[in-house]
Amino acid sequence: MSVTVRVPAKVNVQLAVGGARPDGFHDLANVFLAVGLYDEVTVSPADELRITCDGPDAGQVPLDRTNLAARAAQKLAERHGLAPDVHIHIAKDIPVAGGMAGGSADGAGALLACDALWGTGASRAELLDICAELGSDVPFSLLGGAALGTGRGEKLRPLEVGGGFHWVFAVADGGLSTPAVYGEFDRLNEGVEVPEPVASQPLLDALAKGDPAALAATLSNDLQAAALSLRPSLADTLAAGTAAGALAGLVSGSGPTTAFLTVDAASAAKVAEALGASGTCRMARVASGPARGACRLG
Incomplete structure (x- = not known):
C-alpha cells in the first residue's frame, strides 16, 4: 500500500x-x-x-x-x-x-x-x-x-479570492538561504525603526475582486532589497519580465525566484518566452492561482 x-x-x-x-x-x-x-x-x-x-x-x-x-x-x-x-x-x-x-x-x-x-x-x-x-x-x-x-x-x-491570477516564475541559478536573506534584512535595517507588519487592505481588496491590475499595483516584499543585495543580478531578471509585458514583478519570498503577474494566460506565455530568451534566468515557468492545498491523489 x-x-x-x-x-x-x-x-x-x-x-x-x-x-x-x-x-x-x-x-x-x-x-x-x-x-x-x-x-x-x-x-x-x-x-x-x-x-x-x-x-x-x-x-x-x-x-x-x-x-x-x-x-x-x-x-x-x-x-x-x-x-x-x-x-x-x-x-x-x-x-x-x-x-x-x-x-x-x-x-x-x-x-x-x-x-x-x-x-x-x-x-x-x-x-x-x-x-x-x-x-x-x-x-x-x-x-x-x-x-x-x-x-x-x-x-x-x-x-477570499474573486478570480484566477496568472503568473510567470523565473528560476535563478542556485538558491538563496532564507536565514541569510533575513540576516541581510536585519543588516540593512540596523539602527532603523522597523514598523509593525500590517496587511495591505488595497491588496486584500484586489484579491477579493480578482483584479490583476489592482493586485499588481499593491504587490510588495520587504525582503526584496535584501535578496537583491545578496544577488544583484535579480534586478536584471525583474527588468526583463516587466519589459516583456508583465503587470508587475517581485522577488518571491526570500528568493531567488522572481514572480511576474500577468493579465491573462496568453500574456503569461509571452512573458515566459521572453524571460527564457533573456539570459537572466535558468528557466521560466507558468502557473496560475489560487491552487488547492495538499490533497490525496487516487
Missing part, C-alpha cells in the same frame, strides 16, 4: 517583515497565494525511514532526516506512538531553494500522506499544529488557496 499527496508551491503577494524578535524570528504579515506548480509525495511502508527524490534539481534535496518530509513523519509518529518506518518519495517539480516553499510543501505532503497510511485520524487542527512546529510556511502548504499569515507566518486566516 502507498499514499500519494499532491501539494502546491506558493507566491507571497505581500511579505511585510517586522524587526527581529528576541527569539531570532520576525513578525510577519504574509499574504500567501498557492499556485499550480506541484510536488507529489508518496509514502509506503518500509523497514526504516528513508527518502528518495527525482525531478528537476532533485540533487539539491537533502535525503536525510533534516528533510522536512522526514521530520513530518517523525513528528506524527511520535505523537501517536508509532515507528516512522516509511519510504518517502518526492517527485519534485517546485523549484528548490527558490522562495516558493518547496521544502515546506514536501513537509505538508508527507504529513497528510503518513496520516492516511497509518490511519492516525489526526484532526485538521492537529495537522496544522504539527505543520507550525515544522516551519513558518508549512501550515499554508497544507491549507492552500490564499491566506494571511501572521506571527512568524504560521497563524493563518483564509482569504
